[in-house]
Amino acid sequence: MQKKIIKKLLGKIYYGAKPQICMDVIAWAKKRGLDTIETYPPVLCEVEPYVIEDPLAKSHFDIHYDVLCRPQALVLIKNAIIKDADGLVQLPDGQVCYEGNWHLPYLLENPAYRRYFARKRYLKGNIYSLLSLWSKEFYHWFYDVLPRLEFVLPHLPSDTKFLIQENPHNYQLESLQAYGIDLDRLEIQSNGLDTKVERLWFANPIGVTGMSSAYPLQVVSNRLKRFFKIKDVGIKKHRIYISRKLAGCRRVVNEVVLEPILNEFRFDIIHCEHLSLVEQIQLFANAEAIVGPHGAGMIHMIFAPNNISTAEISPLSASIPPCYAILAKQLGHKFTRLDADLSSDLTLSDMNLEPAKLCDWIKSLS
Template identity: 30%
Template sequence: MAASFIKILKRKLNSAFYVALRWVNYYPYYDYLHGRGQKINLTPEYEIELTAEEKAFLKLCAASYNYFESDYALGHRQKELSLYKLQDVTFFSHTGVIMINQKLIVESGLSVDRLTRSKAFRDFTLMLPSRLKKGIYTTIQHSHWADNNISLWFIDSLPRAYILANTVQEPVTLLMWKGAHAYQKHTLEFLLKDYPHIKIKYISKHHKIRISNFYLPSFVTASFSGYLPPDVSNWLREKVWQSYAIKRDNPKQRIYISRSKARFRRVLNETDLYPVLKKFGFKIVWPEDLDYGQQIQLFFDAEAIISPHGAGLTNILFAEKCKVVEFHPAKIVKGRYMLLCKGLGFDYTPIIGSKGDEIEDFTIPVTEVENWLTSQYNLIPS
């Protein structure tokens, strides 16, 4: 009872504090770049060709998010890849967002939605500004979103290094949160090892830094999308494979990614699925039981992957060539990994389960999975 009262009181105090800080204009509003600085275009935007089935699936995804009028519902557009050369910016080290003329810049936070839910837009932390007087600075950081989420790291953050590697010629310092996880530091450092003019500087999350010259690489992906242009994904995949010394002659295997140890979005009738999967030669794995190098090797070796929706599916980026089946709860259907497969040229099949409960745990139609397996592997189960 006391704990519940304290929680309610804390929530009300926080709310009042936010209101008071808004009154004194503590929080900056947001704006777009609108032609500020010098813009270098690396690639133009283009429409992705989608099949009728893919368009229907994206519309289903959009309907579950009430985004019928968006590009996400009607198709998919790969935006241009660009580098912005800017002057006199303020860098927020806890988010990677920048501010110009007291306005947070949307392009530095991926989207208005993410920016306004980020700590840069709504934060109690008092960060006193310092100044880096010499040199040019940049970032690929997208915190707090990607702090320990492999999907947001490998799809939203790390591909921005491709833009830096292909546009920046002069010495530049890349600012990165020093609390990044080992796999994040490892992959970032390996990707940039052939570009010695791009130095990484790890800093704490308590700086609001005024910077005279700042290079802002655009995000490669759009909101809700996992699509990566082939040139970007091939560059990223090859370097990650090299960094983990992936063995390329292992026999191929079929794997099922279980979320039974996760806190949410678990398949409630997963045990009913196990006999079917094993009959078709699938191995059941829990990625959290493996170190990251082992996960990369596992996915590289996979010729087929079946999994409920979850961040672990990001690792299909490091499969050599595979078929992917993704389970979705009917209430919230997400197209991120369908679009990732689209960019990689992988066959993708969604299977929609029950609506799911309050933590998105759901059941899947085992017969539909069995029918897909039979159609793919010419095996008639006994």
């Protein structure tokens, strides 16, 4: 018992740091006379029309209003520290950056923010960080990381190296090739590591995750399509159901009951985990309809042709972020939310979808 008490006390001391938080790095930089380069305008007007009638979206919009009012800008910061694989940025004066961590409670509870001690290293030269909250996840990589990189890349020195988490996914490495970033330009950032950077090129995000501009996403999509030589197959378009059967959460647990309906109406049941990035882009670039449970697979709509039909399966009762509803409408897609029932295991957010709801949506397709 005494050992447990001591361990708990030591943990409170070890994770007892509470550095100040910088909510706006570009404002911080300007106060110190640092040069900034504006790289993308504010996205407020591109987001606001799509949140007015959705109470949940409106609440997220209100929380992030100040961020949505800011342009993206690039600034050179000397002797900043990158903390852990979430890429928390600690400025030379000790403040920790909010931007890139999306939501203040996440930042305040992050072990890297609260920790006093860590392994340390020093990187010379010009560094740009590809790290942010959840940046190693498929959705956030394509929605947050690559658009953030897209408009600052022309301003970075040619010898810039890029921080990325340990064991990067193949889709990360493959997509970075489209930006001329190969393995020899990557620096691995692991958890439990503080990296002091001689010259950090910092760009604040374009908007906030789930509320950004469709244009940067389309630029990313077009870049990848050109690089991988994605072809339009013409009139033979795909109807796609994205399965999360292999995922750890938000699965449609009665999927087997839906399969006959999907087969009848010529929907391909796709497990994205089985496809390379090129195969995924090629498939969705020739889609005419996409349906699937709320999850990373729905971000593939950025590769799809204009004006397709999309449907997201998610329980209205679960307060699921409306990111795909906003994105689909920004891209000009027709969007429907198929309300599902939560399964008994609330922790995994698994769900059941009534077959009639899926059938009605499919029959509504033009």
